[in-house]
């Protein structure tokens with residue numbers, strides 16, 4: 001059958017064949033915009049998931065044995081096919097996860113660029129050669145050849161918010177390094193993921209080198225994560241899910257990119273107009289449903305009134321509506337997520353936060369809310385809202401901001417706004433996060449920069465070069481001459 005034979009139920013990919021599940025069960029995907037059914041994907045059985053992993057395992061040695069430049073050429077063709085499908089995949093991302101059409105298409109284009117860069121960078125991986133005489137008792141006659149070899153079968157699990165980009169950013173580095181892949185897309189976003197895989201099949205993917213497993217993570221997740229033929233896991237998603245996966249997986253490498261509570265620290269000498277613009281864009285694009293969204297602002301008391309006024313002005317010009325209306329603030333992925341955001345707002349208001357501007361709720365559509373005078377006793381000061389809220393915490397000085405950040409359970413990114421670079425570097429040195437942005441919003445790209453979270457924000461490093469590294473291990477051959 002073909003992927004688009006029946007536009008309602010999209011089949012999964014097994015050994016380059018599009019298949020229906022024998023369970024006959026499916027999971028429906030509804031548009032966040034209006035609840036309309038976008039389509040459905042199979043709820044695969046454990047037996048089908050087992051076969052998907054085994055088939056990826058069976059062909060792994062052959063795939064590893066192919067020449068690196070052939071794998072690189074496959075990725076280049078994939079990028080080309082993906083670009084040709086920009087409109088179709090963009091439309092599906094838009095419907096499935098409620099991104100505006102232009103943002104959805106940009107995601108596809110960004111992904112094609114990421115795949116191309118990976119195809120190039122992957123050609124430059126190499127091992128090393130070490131002589132023994134640097135260690136007492138050994139001699140130059142003992143030499144180590146350190147090769148870089150793939151782990152084997154990589155399980156790639158992606159989140160809903162970048163259903164194509166955050167899937168390809170795992171699959172491309174796995175394939176270029178000779179790993180085979182079992183891809184588990186987020187259910188909301190799975191159709192876009194399947195279309196992205198169709199582009200890979202068109203590009204000439206050999207049978208079994210990538211199989212897709214679909215179905216709720218809560219149902220098939222533990223089975224696939226603990227499958228004995230999975231050799232490495234790369235996951236992006238919520239901290240709770242990531243921690244659960246890390247506990248389930250035993251004795252295999254696990255790379256995790258998880259949640260965040262990225263602060264924007266605003267010093268007295270900041271350019272407040274630019275700062276407000278970066279904060280509003282950083283906090284509210286895609287309605288705050290980005291791991292790297294600015295999720296709390298720590299502003300020096302002396303400039304807080306001015307900054308808050310500028311943020312208010314900018315937020316109040318944002319268009320709230322459906323993603324199909326090209327609005328700035330669009331419906332959240334589901335009701336449950338919207339309920340959670342509202343509970344954080346209510347808790348903060350009850351505990352005395354000042355409402356600067358409050359968005360109206362219409363089911364899962366929440367207008368943007370700005371709350372000032374957020375204090376440490378409020379959940380909003382610490383919890384990842386993953387929604388359209390800007391909490392503002394006023395601080396007396398830089399030390400107070402650093403102290404607040406030190407107690408953050410997350411450590412993805414932080415922004416510092418100041419004209420004094422020396423100050424920025426001093427503060428940056430004290431923040432336990434993966435990345436510090438100076439005078440810019442927190443954000444993942446460019447995609448070849450290392451990207452990582454510490455504390456509850458993750459383990460391991462991504463970004464094209466580092467993702468490639470994470471897909472390889474050392475294998476040492478010692479020559480005793």
Ligand code: NAP
Pocket residue numbers: 157158159160161166184185186187188215216217218220221222225236237238239241242244245257258259260290291292384386412453457458
């Ligand atoms: P999620 O609910 O944790 O889901 C992520 C993926 O895990 C989905 O594919 C999900 O499948 C799957 N899953 C669920 N339970 C599983 C289990 N027991 N075993 C294996 N897989 C399982 O996250 P989300 O709601 O999609 O994404 C939002 C979160 O991701 C936010 O916290 C955000 O900060 C974080 N995020 C982090 C980054 C980063 O790079 N640091 C990037 C993007 C998002 P189903 O969809 O079928 O449930």
Ligand code: G3H
Pocket residue numbers: 161162289290291292442443444445
């Ligand atoms: O949601 C997490 C993404 O990795 C954020 O990527 O900063 O490019 O929006 P972004």
